[in-house]
Amino acid sequence: MSLLDVKNLRVTFDTETGPVQAVRGVSFSLGRERLGIVGESGSGKTMTGRAVLRLIRPPGRIEAEAMTFDGQDLMKASEREMRALRGKRIGMIMQDPKFSLNPVMTVGRQLTEGLRLRDGLGRADATAKALAALEAVQIRDPERVMGAYPHELSGGMGQRVMIAMMLIPEPDLLIADEPTSALDVTVQAEVLSILDNLVRDRNMSLIFISHDLRLVARFCDRVLVMYKGRIVEEVAAGKLLDAQHPYTRGLLNCLPRIGGPREPLPGLDRTGAWAE
Amino acid sequence: MRGGPVPHMSDTSVPTPDNRFLRLAQQIGVGLLTLSITLLGLLLVTFIIGRVVPIDPVLSIVGERATEAQMQAVRDKLGLDLPMWQQFWIYLRDAVQGDLGTSIRTGESISSEVARYFPATLELATLGTIFGTLVGVPAGVLAATRPGSIADQIVRVVGLMGYSMPVFWLGLIGLLVFYGQLDWVAGPGRLDPTYDMMMEFTLTSYTGMILIDSALNGAWDVFANAISHIVLPAGLLGYVSMAYISRMTRSFMMNELGQEYITTARVKGMPEWRVIWVHAMKNVLVPLITVIALSYAYLLEGSVLTETIFAWPGLGSYITDALFASDMPAVLGGTVVVGVAFVTLNMASDILYRLVDPRART
Amino acid sequence: MTALRAWLADPNPTSRRQAKLGQMWLAWLRIRRNRLAMAGLFIVGLLVLVAVLAPWIAPHDPFVQNLGNRLKPPGTAGYWLGTDDFGRDILSRIIHGARITLYIIALVAVTAPVLGLLVGTVAGYFGGWIDAVLMRLTDIFLAFPRLILALALVAVLGPGIENAVLAIALTAWPPYARVARAETLTVRNSDYIAAIRLQGASAPRIIAGHVVPMCLPSVIIRVTLDMAGVILIAAGLGFLGLGVQPPLPEWGLMISSGRKFLFEQWWVATMPGLAIFLVSLGFNLLGDGLRDVLDPRSASR
Numbered sequence: 001m002s003l004l005d006v007k008n009l010r011v012t013f014d015t016e017t018g019p020v021q022a023v024r025g026v027s028f029s030l031g032r033e034r035l036g037i038v039g040e041s042g043s044g045k046t047m048t049g050r051a052v053l054r055l056i057r058p059p060g061r062i063e064a065e066a067m068t069f070d071g072q073d074l075m076k077a078s079e080r081e082m083r084a085l086r087g088k089r090i091g092m093i094m095q096d097p098k099f100s101l102n103p104v105m106t107v108g109r110q111l112t113e114g115l116r117l118r119d120g121l122g123r124a125d126a127t128a129k130a131l132a133a134l135e136a137v138q139i140r141d142p143e144r145v146m147g148a149y150p151h152e153l154s155g156g157m158g159q160r161v162m163i164a165m166m167l168i169p170e171p172d173l174l175i176a177d178e179p180t181s182a183l184d185v186t187v188q189a190e191v192l193s194i195l196d197n198l199v200r201d202r203n204m205s206l207i208f209i210s211h212d213l214r215l216v217a218r219f220c221d222r223v224l225v226m227y228k229g230r231i232v233e234e235v236a237a238g239k240l241l242d243a244q245h246p247y248t249r250g251l252l253n254c255l256p257r258i259g260g261p262r263e264p265l266p267g268l269d270r271t272g273a274w275a276e
Numbered sequence: 277m278r279g280g281p282v283p284h285m286s287d288t289s290v291p292t293p294d295n296r297f298l299r300l301a302q303q304i305g306v307g308l309l310t311l312s313i314t315l316l317g318l319l320l321v322t323f324i325i326g327r328v329v330p331i332d333p334v335l336s337i338v339g340e341r342a343t344e345a346q347m348q349a350v351r352d353k354l355g356l357d358l359p360m361w362q363q364f365w366i367y368l369r370d371a372v373q374g375d376l377g378t379s380i381r382t383g384e385s386i387s388s389e390v391a392r393y394f395p396a397t398l399e400l401a402t403l404g405t406i407f408g409t410l411v412g413v414p415a416g417v418l419a420a421t422r423p424g425s426i427a428d429q430i431v432r433v434v435g436l437m438g439y440s441m442p443v444f445w446l447g448l449i450g451l452l453v454f455y456g457q458l459d460w461v462a463g464p465g466r467l468d469p470t471y472d473m474m475m476e477f478t479l480t481s482y483t484g485m486i487l488i489d490s491a492l493n494g495a496w497d498v499f500a501n502a503i504s505h506i507v508l509p510a511g512l513l514g515y516v517s518m519a520y521i522s523r524m525t526r527s528f529m530m531n532e533l534g535q536e537y538i539t540t541a542r543v544k545g546m547p548e549w550r551v552i553w554v555h556a557m558k559n560v561l562v563p564l565i566t567v568i569a570l571s572y573a574y575l576l577e578g579s580v581l582t583e584t585i586f587a588w589p590g591l592g593s594y595i596t597d598a599l600f601a602s603d604m605p606a607v608l609g610g611t612v613v614v615g616v617a618f619v620t621l622n623m624a625s626d627i628l629y630r631l632v633d634p635r636a637r638t
Numbered sequence: 639m640t641a642l643r644a645w646l647a648d649p650n651p652t653s654r655r656q657a658k659l660g661q662m663w664l665a666w667l668r669i670r671r672n673r674l675a676m677a678g679l680f681i682v683g684l685l686v687l688v689a690v691l692a693p694w695i696a697p698h699d700p701f702v703q704n705l706g707n708r709l710k711p712p713g714t715a716g717y718w719l720g721t722d723d724f725g726r727d728i729l730s731r732i733i734h735g736a737r738i739t740l741y742i743i744a745l746v747a748v749t750a751p752v753l754g755l756l757v758g759t760v761a762g763y764f765g766g767w768i769d770a771v772l773m774r775l776t777d778i779f780l781a782f783p784r785l786i787l788a789l790a791l792v793a794v795l796g797p798g799i800e801n802a803v804l805a806i807a808l809t810a811w812p813p814y815a816r817v818a819r820a821e822t823l824t825v826r827n828s829d830y831i832a833a834i835r836l837q838g839a840s841a842p843r844i845i846a847g848h849v850v851p852m853c854l855p856s857v858i859i860r861v862t863l864d865m866a867g868v869i870l871i872a873a874g875l876g877f878l879g880l881g882v883q884p885p886l887p888e889w890g891l892m893i894s895s896g897r898k899f900l901f902e903q904w905w906v907a908t909m910p911g912l913a914i915f916l917v918s919l920g921f922n923l924l925g926d927g928l929r930d931v932l933d934p935r936s937a938s939r
Contacts, residue, residue: 095536313778595786
C-alpha cells in the first residue's frame with residue numbers, strides 16, 4: 001500500500017522567454033520507506049518535492065495524471081485541504097536554516113506556531129511539546145534555544161531546530177530537501193544520524209533529495225536518479241553502485257575515491273538519447 | 277547509516293538576555309554619538325552659511341537699517357573680531373542653549389517664535405504621514421502579492437506620479453479643485469476666524485496642535501472646523517508620502533516573499549494572510565520603519581513649500597515670510613530647527629532599526 | 639545596417655571597442671523592451687529637443703508683454719495654453735523655460751557627480767583612515783535636508799540661477815560618493831589594477847584612468863534618477879523666488895506668479911506645473927528602466 005503515488009508529474013514555469021519545464025513527466029510510488037532523489041542542479045529534484053506539497057506558485061504550474069497521498073487526491077484538493085495536510089501529515093526540511101527560518105521570530109514562536117494555530121493547543125502545551133522536540137534532536141539547553149533568534153544558532157543547531165519544527169506534528173511523510181548540504185562535513189554526519197533515528201523511531205516515510213550519491217545510497221532504501229526533469233533510473237540503494245544507466249554510471253565515475261587512481265576525474269558524457 | 281549512538285554536538289553559546297541588553301545599549305550609544313557628530317556638522321554648515329558666506333555677516337544679521345551702535349553690539353556679541361573657531365564655539369554654545377538669535381522683523385527671540393510655529397507643522401506632517409502609511413503600506417503589500425496584475429500596475433503608476441509631482445503645485449491644484457470648484461473642504465488657514473478667536477481666547481492650549489487641544493477642551497465644533505481645514509493639506513501630503521511608502525513597501529515585500537522562510541511557513545500549513553501579514557511583514561517592518569521616518573522628515577522639510585499655499589502658520593510659513601522680508605537670522609534659525617528635526621529623525625530611524633531587527637543586535 | 643548589427647552582436651569581438659559597443663548595443667536592446675523606460679527616454683529627449691529649438695518652435699516671444707491680451711484661457715486662437723497676467727503666451731514661456739530647466743539639470747549633473755566621484759573613489763581606493771574620514775563626512779552630509787540647506791544657501795548668496803545650481807550641487811553629491819566608493823571597492827583588488835600599479839602608474843592615474851570608468855554606469859543610473867528630484871528642488875527654489883528672476887520663464891517661478899489668479903485663471907499656475915511633472919516623471923521612468931537593465935540586483939526598488 002503506497003503512501004504517495006505520483007503519475008506523470010509536470011512542473012512548468014511560464015517565463016518571459018517561453019515556458020520552462022522543470023519536471024517533465026515524473027512517476028513514482030512511495031510506501032513506508034526511504035526514497036532518495038538524486039540529481040545535479042537543475043534536474044528538477046527540488047521542484048518535485050515542492051510539487052508534492054503543491055507549494056509552487058505562479059508563474060509555475062503543476063500538472064499530473066495523478067498525485068495521491070494516502071488515498072487523498074492532491075491535484076484536486078482545495079488550498080484549505082492542502083493546508084490541513086501541510087505540516088500535519090507531510091513535512092519538509094530545507095537546506096539552509098539561515099534562510100529557511102524566519103530571522104525576526106524567536107525559535108520558540110516558530111516551533112509553537114503550528115501547534116497553536118493549526119492544532120489549537122494552548123501556550124503551555126505547545127511549549128512543552130516544542131521543548132520535547134528540541135530534546136529529541138539532541139539540543140542540550142532547549143529553554144535557551146527557545147528564546148533565541150535563528151541567527152544566533154550555528155548551522156547544525158539551526159538545522160536541528162528545523163527538523164524539530166517539522167517533526168513536532170508527527171507527519172507521515174517527510175521531504176528532506178538537501179538537509180545537510182549547507183552544513184560542515186563534521187556536522188553533517190551528526191545531523192543525519194539524528195534524522196535517521198527519528199525517522200526510524202516514528203516510522204515515517206522519507207523522500208531524501210540530494211546531489212550526494214553516496215550519501216543517498218547509504219541513507220535510503222531506493223534511489224531515483226533525475227536528469228533535466230526526468231527520472232533516468234530507479235534502483236535499490238544497495239545496488240546503486242552497480243547501476244547500469246550511462247548517466248548514473250557517469251555520476252558514479254565522477255566521485256573521487258581515497259586510494260583510487262590519480263588521473264583527472266572523468267566528466268559526464270551527455271550525448272546519449274536520454275540527455276534530451 | 278543505521279543506528280549507533282550520537283555524540284553530543286557542541287552547542288554554540290546562545291546569547292543570554294544580559295548579553296543582548298548590553299549589546300543593545302552599546303548600539304544605542306554609538307547611534308547617539310553619531311547623531312551628536314552629525315548635528316555638530318549641521319550646525320557647522322549653518323554657521324558657515326550664516327557667517328562665512330555673506331560678505332558682511334553683521335549686515336545680514338541686523339539688516340540695513342541698523343544704527344552703528346546696534347552693529348557694534350552685534351559685533352561684540354558674536355565676537356566677530358575673534359578667530360573663526362571661537363565664533364563657532366559661541367554659536368554652538370548659544371544654539372545648544374536654545375538661543376538662535378533675534379529676528380530682524382519682529383525683534384523677538386527666534387527660538388520663541390519657532391516654538392510658537394512648530395506645532396502647526398508637526399500636526400500637519402504627522403497627519404500626512406499617518407495617511408501615507410495607512411494607505412501606502414496595504415497598497416504596497418497588495419502590489420507585491422499580485423505582481424503584474426492591474427492592482428500592481430495601478431499602485432505603481434499612482435506612486436510614480438506621486439513623487440514626480442512638485443508638492444506645491446499639487447497643493448495649488450488641490451485647493452483649486454477641492455476648495456475652489458467642489459467646495460468640499462475649508463480654505464486656507466487652520467481655522468475659520470471665529471473659531472480661531474475662540475481657540476485663542478477661550479480655550480487652553482496644551483500642545484499647540486489644534487486637533488489635540490480642541491479635543492482636550494471638549495470644543496467639538498472647533499475640532500470639526502479644524503478637521504475641515506487640515507484634511508486637504510494633510511491629504512495631499514499623505515498622497516506624496518504614500519507614493520514613496522507604497523513603492524518601498526512593495527519592494528521590501530517582494531523581496532521577503534522570495535525568501536525560504538516563507539516556504540517554511542507555508543509548509544507548516546499557515547494560512548496565506550498570516551504568511552504575509554505576520555511572517556513577511558515582520559521582516560518588512562524593519563527597513564520600512566526607516567522609510568516612514570524618512571518620509572516624515574521630508575514632509576517637515578517640504579513644509580517650506582506647502583505651508584504658504586495653505587496659509588498654514590507653521591515653521592515653513594515662518595521661514596518663507598522671513599525669506600521675503602530678507603530676515604536672514606530668522607531664515608537660518610528656522611533652517612537649523614528643520615535641519616535638526618530632519619537629522620534627528622534620520623538617525624532615530626537608524627537606532628529604531630537596530631531595536632527592531634534582532635540580527636542587528638548581535 | 640544589418641552588417642553593423644551583426645558586428646555588434648558578434649559573440650567573439652576582436653577589439654575592445656567592438657566588445658564595448660556590443661555591450662552597449664545589448665543593453666540598448668534590453669532597455670527598448672521596457673516600454674515605460676522608453677516613454678521616459680522620449681520625454682527626456684523631447685525636453686532636450688524643445689530646449690534646443692526653443693526660439694524656433696515657440697509661437698510667440700516669451701518676454702513681450704501684451705496687456706490687451708492678459709489672462710486669456712487655453713484654447714484661445716494662437717495661445718494654446720492661454721496667457722498670463724502680462725499677456726505673454728504661456729506655451730512659449732514653457733518652451734523657453736525648458737532651456738532653463740535643461741541648463742540647471744546639465745550643470746548639476748556635471749558638478750555633483752564629479753564631486754561625489756572624487757570623494758568616493760579616493761575613499762574606496764586608499765582605504766584605511768582616509769576612507770573612514772571621507773565616508774563619515776559623506777554620511778553626515780547624507781543626513782542633511784537638501785532642500786532647506788539649498789534654500790538657506792541661496793538666501794544668503796542672493797537669488798540667481800548659478801547660486802541655485804551651486805546650492806543644489808553642494809547638497810546633491812553624497813549619494814554619488816557612496817556609489818563610487820562601492821564600485822571602487824569591487825575593482826580595487828582586481829588583477830588588472832595590480833598589473834597597472836606594478837607598471838608604475840601613480841594613484842591619480844589609476845583612479846582617473848581605470849577606476850572612474852568602472853564607476854560610470856552606476857553613476858549614470860543614479861544621475862538619471864536624481865535628476866527628477868533635482869528638477870523638483872530647482873522648481874521649489876524658483877517657486878520661492880530664489881532661482882532665476884522675472885521675467886525669465888522658469889517653471890517654478892511661473893507657478894508662483896500664477897498663484898494670485900489660481901481660482902479664476904487657473905491655467906497660469908497649472909500649466910507650468912504640468913511641465914515640471916512631466917519632465918520629472920520622464921526622468922523617473924528612464925532611471926527605473928536603466929536600473930532594471932544595468933543593475934538588476936537592485937531592480938524594482
